[in-house]
Amino acid sequence: MKSADVMTGQERQRRLHRIRDRVRRRGRRWTVAKAALVEELLGASGHLSARELHEAMTAQHPQMDHSTVYRALHILAEDGIVHSLGGPGHTLFGLADEPHHHVVCGVCGSVAEIPAGDLGDLVAAAESRTGYSFSAQSLTLAGRCVACAG
Numbered sequence: 001m002k003s004a005d006v007m008t009g010q011e012r013q014r015r016l017h018r019i020r021d022r023v024r025r026r027g028r029r030w031t032v033a034k035a036a037l038v039e040e041l042l043g044a045s046g047h048l049s050a051r052e053l054h055e056a057m058t059a060q061h062p063q064m065d066h067s068t069v070y071r072a073l074h075i076l077a078e079d080g081i082v083h084s085l086g087g088p089g090h091t092l093f094g095l096a097d098e099p100h101h102h103v104v105c106g107v108c109g110s111v112a113e114i115p116a117g118d119l120g121d122l123v124a125a126a127e128s129r130t131g132y133s134f135s136a137q138s139l140t141l142a143g144r145c146v147a148c149a150g
């Protein structure tokens with residue numbers, strides 16, 4: 001594994017609270033399901049499929065049904081807390097509170113995040129060349145993950 005930045009428990013807690021406040025500022029309720037989803041995504045520090053999320057949810061909250069999880073996920077996406085990438089059959093969900101780009105492994109489909117700041121100069125150069133303004137999280141690069149490259 002490459003030196004993925006591992007969030008400390010404290011950082012994770014702070015980010016969770018920031019997200020909670022953002023949800024509340026939008027006049028939404030901060031539900032058990034939303035908290036559990038965000039915590040799961042923070043813990044995974046990456047993007048997970050709806051199925052992986054659901055499995056993780058039911059492991060911790062056996063009483064939580066399918067529709068509760070999906071509804072919470074949908075509302076979080078609507079509020080811009082979570083975003084999805086990929087197509088039908090392989091949609092992955094990740095936290096969108098911190099702008100980032102994606103690199104997707106063409107072999108196994110795993111996704112890594114690239115902080116938006118890392119590509120800031122490139123994006124600015126591409127914008128001035130094309131005259132387009134790029135949306136914050138629009139770049140998806142194709143590649144091969146460490147496991148698949150070997």
Ligand SMILES: [Zn+2]
Nearest residue numbers: 083094095102
């Ligand atoms: Zn993402």
Ligand SMILES: [Zn+2]
Nearest residue numbers: 105108145148
């Ligand atoms: Zn791979």
